Amino acid sequence: MAFRSSRRWQFRQPSVIPGFGLALGVTLSWLTLIVLIPLSGLIWRSSGLGWSKFFALASDERTVNALTISFGTAFVAAVINLVFGVVLAWVLVRYQFPGKRVIDAMVDLPFALPTAVAGIALTALYAPNGWIGSLLEPLGIKIAFTPAGIVVALVFVGLPFVVRTVQPIMEEIDKEVEEAAATLGASRYQTISRVLLPGLLPAGLTGFALAFARGVGEYGSVIFIAGNLPYVSEIAPLLIIIRLEEFNYPAATAIAAVMLVLSFIMLLVINTIQSWSRRRYGYGA
Amino acid sequence: MGSNRLTGIVKLALVVGSLQLGSVGLAQADTTILNVSYDPTRELYKEFNAAFAEKWQADTGETVTIQTSHGGSGKQARSVIDGLEADVVTLALEADIDAIAKESGKIPADWKTRFENNSSPYTSTIVFLVRKGNPKGIKDWGDLVKEDIQVITPNPKTSGGARWNFLAAWAWARAANGGDDGKAQEYVAQLFKHVPVLDTGARGATTTFVQRGLGDVLLAWENEAYLSLEELGPDNFEIVTPSISIKAEPPVALVDGNVDSKGTRKVAEAYLNYLYSDVGQKLAAKHYYRPFKPELADPKDTARFADVKLVTIDEFGGWKEAQPKFFADGGIFDQIYKPGQ
Numbered sequence: 080m081a082f083r084s085s086r087r088w089q090f091r092q093p094s095v096i097p098g099f100g101l102a103l104g105v106t107l108s109w110l111t112l113i114v115l116i117p118l119s120g121l122i123w124r125s126s127g128l129g130w131s132k133f134f135a136l137a138s139d140e141r142t143v144n145a146l147t148i149s150f151g152t153a154f155v156a157a158v159i160n161l162v163f164g165v166v167l168a169w170v171l172v173r174y175q176f177p178g179k180r181v182i183d184a185m186v187d188l189p190f191a192l193p194t195a196v197a198g199i200a201l202t203a204l205y206a207p208n209g210w211i212g213s214l215l216e217p218l219g220i221k222i223a224f225t226p227a228g229i230v231v232a233l234v235f236v237g238l239p240f241v242v243r244t245v246q247p248i249m250e251e252i253d254k255e256v257e258e259a260a261a262t263l264g265a266s267r268y269q270t271i272s273r274v275l276l277p278g279l280l281p282a283g284l285t286g287f288a289l290a291f292a293r294g295v296g297e298y299g300s301v302i303f304i305a306g307n308l309p310y311v312s313e314i315a316p317l318l319i320i321i322r323l324e325e326f327n328y329p330a331a332t333a334i335a336a337v338m339l340v341l342s343f344i345m346l347l348v349i350n351t352i353q354s355w356s357r358r359r360y361g362y363g364a
Numbered sequence: 365m366g367s368n369r370l371t372g373i374v375k376l377a378l379v380v381g382s383l384q385l386g387s388v389g390l391a392q393a394d395t396t397i398l399n400v401s402y403d404p405t406r407e408l409y410k411e412f413n414a415a416f417a418e419k420w421q422a423d424t425g426e427t428v429t430i431q432t433s434h435g436g437s438g439k440q441a442r443s444v445i446d447g448l449e450a451d452v453v454t455l456a457l458e459a460d461i462d463a464i465a466k467e468s469g470k471i472p473a474d475w476k477t478r479f480e481n482n483s484s485p486y487t488s489t490i491v492f493l494v495r496k497g498n499p500k501g502i503k504d505w506g507d508l509v510k511e512d513i514q515v516i517t518p519n520p521k522t523s524g525g526a527r528w529n530f531l532a533a534w535a536w537a538r539a540a541n542g543g544d545d546g547k548a549q550e551y552v553a554q555l556f557k558h559v560p561v562l563d564t565g566a567r568g569a570t571t572t573f574v575q576r577g578l579g580d581v582l583l584a585w586e587n588e589a590y591l592s593l594e595e596l597g598p599d600n601f602e603i604v605t606p607s608i609s610i611k612a613e614p615p616v617a618l619v620d621g622n623v624d625s626k627g628t629r630k631v632a633e634a635y636l637n638y639l640y641s642d643v644g645q646k647l648a649a650k651h652y653y654r655p656f657k658p659e660l661a662d663p664k665d666t667a668r669f670a671d672v673k674l675v676t677i678d679e680f681g682g683w684k685e686a687q688p689k690f691f692a693d694g695g696i697f698d699q700i701y702k703p704g705q
Binding site: 320327 | 436463519561562563564568571576577578692693698701
């Protein structure tokens with residue numbers, strides 16, 4: 080935030096490095112080609128429906144249900160990832176221990192693994208006869224083939240986002256800050272809650288938003304573990320696929336368009352909170 | 365470094381050049397055709413393709429490479445509609461080929477009459493796969509809605525096989541209730557209350573039942589059921605054949621729009637016709653499909669099929685009527701899952 084204030088809205092910052100025009104041109108055309116054209120195609124196709132038909136399809140009970148499940152499970156999974164991602168990043172940044180590099184590398188595995196493979200592996204683990212599932216079953220806890228299973232899959236695919244966004248910010252916080260807090264008489268709890276966490280909040284929120292957005296659209300890993308029962312564990316991406324299987328392209332694009340708009344609103348809200356907290360606490364800009 | 369890199373580039377150019385020359389040389393004698401099929405035909409077509417390539421070489425001197433794409437039947441149909449250059453399609457449902465005909469115009473509407481037996485060189489049916497010893501004593505469709513029975517079937521919305529399952533159950537219930545469709549719907553609604561998981565495809569459902577240990581009975585293609593027995597050993601599972609089931613007719617069709625632009629009509633036609641030959645019928649029976657002409661197949665293969673009363677899709681008015689009535693948006697399958705029922 081070096082150039083806040085009056086110069087903030089200037090189109091072009093004078094820079095010693097040339098090539099702004101070219102770089103901006105590449106950026107815009109690439110984004111248009113890869114993101115804007117496909118997405119506007121989606122909007123365009125669903126706009127052919129007309130508003131009343133679009134609303135009828137979007138407010139269909141089953142659609143609303145699937146959207147609730149998708150956004151709900153993605154939210155829960157992102158919250159879990161936020162908590163444990165911060166803890167994991169903390170351990171990786173602040174402590175030295177054997178095998179640390181291996182663990183650090185393992186965090187990225189969910190990025191690399193095809194999500195369907197993850198889904199099958201998780202289902203095998205959490206199914207009633209799986210390693211973990213068979214331990215939980217006597218307690219009456221069912222994970223696989225319930226919405227809880229969806230959360231497990233989404234926690235898996237979303238894990239790296241929080242860790243990788245929080246980690247570099249954490250590395251920047253000097254240990255002296257903690258020591259200073261301690262010398263000024265802060266308890267450990269106060270040090271964490273009032274000194275460390277506020278500074279991590281913007282980065283944490285970024286990670287949360289990324290994990291959340293990833294979870295909303297996730298299909299591959301979820302369909303194996305979800306159970307896919309209509310009104311119970313049917314996610315919105317599956318409903319889109321079902322509509323496509325019915326060769327009902329308008330309904331499929333309508334659901335997709337609703338997801339797009341909802342995700343956009345969520346990201347906007349999270350971004351607003353983030354920039355507020357950045358202004359409030361001034362870290363991590 | 366400089367000269368090294370240069371020789372590297374020269375080598376690469378040579379390799380690329382020779383590859384291109386090679387493919388030009390091959391192009392005259394080598395044709396490639398693509399068979400877009402559904403999931404449980406993987407093993408069948410692997411063997412059949414090799415047999416056909418050999419036969420084609422012997423007859424014409426030309427080599428032919430057959431590529432096969434497998435996946436859920438509806439998804440495969442959609443790929444062809446969206447432009448996947450299939451020469452032939454061998455799918456699970458007539459309705460899927462109808463969709464290709466209607467949406468893309470690449471297949472004529474009368475495709476079903478172009479090959480024998482409604483263009484189905486082999487048929488199959490729906491049976492029950494239960495755990496060894498049949499601990500829950502499942503004998504027929506009526507047993508599936510008993511108190512503590514869990515039934516595994518894929519989702520009829522996304523799986524062609526599951527639509528056959530659904531109609532087989534319906535056919536039994538209708539017969540058991542003197543032809544009452546209302547009673548049949550009640551039964552099927554009950555049945556799906558006993559389904560804890562709806563997988564998206566037949567293979568997924570088999571995995572759920574066999575590997576995950578979920579459910580007491582799997583509604584499966586007969587060939588999938590036998591395949592599971594073969595893969596996992598008959599000491600874990602057994603097949604129960606219900607009193608009534610459905611005659612599942614997975615159809616085949618030539619994709620005219622694609623073979624004409626690729627110039628592969630002759631070989632693609634021969635490929636489908638070969639399914640009706642003694643070799644094709646033998647292989648179908650070997651892979652647990654019921655051959656159209658059992659007399660051409662190995663008697664020891666055909667002897668494995670249990671005798672069962674099979675109703676056909678015609679009793680539902682054909683797929684053109686059944687598809688929208690049962691499986692379209694808001695159809696009977698959707699009504700079953702409406703909350704409060």
